[in-house]
Amino acid sequence: MTAAGAAPEAALAFEGVRLTYRTEAGVLPAIAEVSLSVARGSFVSILGPSGCGKSTLLKMAAGLLPASAGRVRLAGQVVTGPRRDVGMVFQQPTLLPWRSVLDNVLVPARAQGLDMRRARDRARELIALVGLAGFEGAYPHELSGGMQQRAGLARAFVHEPEVLLMDEPFAALDALNRERMALELLEFWARSQRTVLFVTHGIQEAVFLSDRVVVLSNRPARIVEDIAIELPRPRGLDTMLLPAFTALCDRLRRRLFAAAGAEERA
Amino acid sequence: MRRLIDAAYPLSTLLVLLAVWEGSVRLLDVPNYILPSLAQVGEALWRGYVEGEYWRHLAFTLTAMLWGYAVGSGLALLLGALVAEVRLVERFIFAFVVGLQSVPKVALAPLIIVWFGFGIESKVVLVALICFFPTFINVIAGFRAVDPGVVDMMRAFGASRLRILWEVKIPGAAGPIIAGLQVGIVLGLIGAVVGEFIASTRGLGHLIQNAATNLDLGAVFGAIVSLAAIGIIGTQLLRALHRRVVFWERGGRGGAASVVSEG
């Protein structure tokens, strides 16, 4: 308790977390051992080879999966199930096909019994922010994959969560929209001082957005690199022209290559 | 207009079949205790429905059918949801119910008549028993086919189990459930007729048996046409319901999108 006053308390912390899936074929270790502390108000990205356990890590933070060993803490409390102060963007859009875009974005508000009038206004704003204005009444099957993902993105913010868990939220977007959304996200984050844990395959995206980038090894995941990104803020498109930016990207790329290759050669 | 044209294809097939029927009866001089002419069937229907003799039989069969269908399908929805949602219920009854499913239910008809009498009650029970299974199995399959990713999403945002049931599982399983209900109508009708064959003083099944004994095949076909009408109307109602309820499958992955043509 005394230390909490001095150092900023971690908004999200993985403490010696391990996770092994039980499958029909046997057991499958997904997370070997991850300890990671995400400071309140910081933006941390996770990079790692496909199938290494990134989504698994986020699901544990969201309270959807219990850790096999170790624990996850949110604002100091051990996570035992889903919590209201967390918003999650899933790798798949996971929209309800029988609900309009607006109603889909309102899912967290309905589930948590929030004031619907306020939530509806906020949902409309968010829908406009992700570039779906005019599609409030459309159904998911009438949207493109990228539009569906943007609806899922808006949904994660509707209940104003303290911590945002984002699983490749821009994966289905085109290059232009991807950059536009990244800038929006950065601006939102700077304004709101929320904590973000962001999974991506985009090295540049990770460096551009984050205070810190963590690289995971092949499955079962452990942290093989953890670098602070000390580029000046606020960041804009010029940031990507800085030599420091390129250097960081290059360093991460090498680390990622090594991480992905290590097990294949062994 | 589109609908009329769509309906024209099966109608012309029907006309050809009827023409072949009538033609062969006349040309080959088939005796009417083997195959009646269309005129005789028409006459039987006219006598039945205009002079009124068929109505009480139709009403009997329909009543047995509707009550049995409502009870059987209602129980199927309830029990199916319980089995799919509550692990303990599944453990206790699932194997038992699956075993029962493989028993041909009409084999139980004489037993049910013994237990529930010659009146309408035994027919209601038989219909309920027969139309229970397709819906029951489909409710379970439908619940299990719901995308676990969507369930996770709902949980992550704090939805209760009841809300997930109501907002995700039931709508998600609506397609298979309605398909089960559709099969149930046809099977239920079989149940009603079999019950009436075995022991009844009313109903279209009774009518068929009576008329066949008297070699009045015109009346037999008249009753068969009535039964077919019930089955077709019921099935079409459920198809309309399916299109209306599961609207998202029309244009999505399930079906072809609807496109404006500018040519």
Ligand SMILES: Nc1ncnc2c1ncn2[C@@H]1O[C@H](COP(=O)(O)OP(=O)(O)OP(=O)(O)O)[C@@H](O)[C@H]1O
């Ligand atoms: N529900 C599950 N049951 C069993 N194994 C699973 C389950 N979910 C994931 N896995 C396995 O765990 C490993 C990590 O999966 P995860 O989805 O976390 O990967 P990821 O890092 O998010 O990959 P990607 O970048 O491709 O999204 C994979 O090998 C996967 O096969």
Ligand SMILES: [Mg+2]
């Ligand atoms: Mg993933």
